[in-house]
Amino acid sequence: MPTAPDPTPNTRPPILTASDAAVTVDGAVLLPATSAEASPGECLAVLGPNGAGKTTLLRVLAGRLRPTAGTVRLRGGPLDERSAATRREIAALIDPPALYPDLTVRDQLVLIDAAWAGSPDGAESGIMAGLGTAALARFDLEALGDRFPHELSSGQRQLVSLAVTFARPMSALLLDEPEQRLDPGRRGLVAEAIAEARSRGVAVVFSSHDAGLVERLADRRLRVGA
Numbered sequence: 001m002p003t004a005p006d007p008t009p010n011t012r013p014p015i016l017t018a019s020d021a022a023v024t025v026d027g028a029v030l031l032p033a034t035s036a037e038a039s040p041g042e043c044l045a046v047l048g049p050n051g052a053g054k055t056t057l058l059r060v061l062a063g064r065l066r067p068t069a070g071t072v073r074l075r076g077g078p079l080d081e082r083s084a085a086t087r088r089e090i091a092a093l094i095d096p097p098a099l100y101p102d103l104t105v106r107d108q109l110v111l112i113d114a115a116w117a118g119s120p121d122g123a124e125s126g127i128m129a130g131l132g133t134a135a136l137a138r139f140d141l142e143a144l145g146d147r148f149p150h151e152l153s154s155g156q157r158q159l160v161s162l163a164v165t166f167a168r169p170m171s172a173l174l175l176d177e178p179e180q181r182l183d184p185g186r187r188g189l190v191a192e193a194i195a196e197a198r199s200r201g202v203a204v205v206f207s208s209h210d211a212g213l214v215e216r217l218a219d220r221r222l223r224v225g226a
């Protein structure tokens with residue numbers, strides 16, 4: 001008996017929804033009223049000139065910053081980065097993660113694998129397979145595996161930050177200018193990693209000043225401040 005086809009990505013309910021979300025601090029507008037949705041398997045590019053509010057929107061969508069007007073929801077419910085429910089679903093590279101200064105690049109990722117393997121979420125999603133070690137290879141970091149963070153260039157640190165971000169289960173992925181400091185070849189690795197996450201049903205929102213990356217990845221574009 002034929003089975004019903006899978007719903008296409010854009011018919012699935014959004015994972016993240018911002019409705020007229022705005023951020024104003026002491027009279028300064030960090031984010032003008034902005035509405036956005038991120039649905040499973042979709043890739044939304046957030047565009048706009050320097051200072052438009054792209055990073056602020058990503059912080060709002062990550063539950064790191066509460067909008068001063070409008071709403072933001074995770075699967076229709078509350079969103080707060082401090083809650084386990086939000087952290088379980090959302091992976092974000094908005095501000096660079098603090099790397100352990102005394103751990104090598106490889107050990108940072110091995111540690112993440114160990115942490116997820118020991119958590120109920122990780123055990124459920126079969127994380128034992130080691131997303132951290134896979135991310136090491138995905139971002140071409142194997143040759144740097146024995147280096148410490150202070151021995152890395154800024155682009156190499158960005159790659160480690162990306163590997164750390166991808167080394168976990170997620171429903172939504174938020175990336176602020178993931179291409180920054182990367183050469184064209186490494187930007188290609190980022191594009192492949194994002195496309196692979198999207199193909200697994202992850203909702204991706206990324207800001208970028210790289211027209212090629214946007215052209216390659218984005219299903220939809222949102223111009224902040226337009």
Ligand SMILES: Nc1ncnc2c1ncn2[C@@H]1O[C@H](COP(=O)(O)OP(=O)(O)OP(=O)(O)O)[C@@H](O)[C@H]1O
Nearest residue numbers: 025028029030048049050051052053054055056057
């Ligand atoms: N802590 C803060 N206090 C006051 N204003 C801020 C603060 N952080 C950012 N802003 C302002 O908020 C606005 C939006 O900043 P945001 O970082 O979101 O822009 P952006 O679109 O990501 O820019 P870019 O492309 O340069 O990264 C800018 O005008 C910025 O100067």
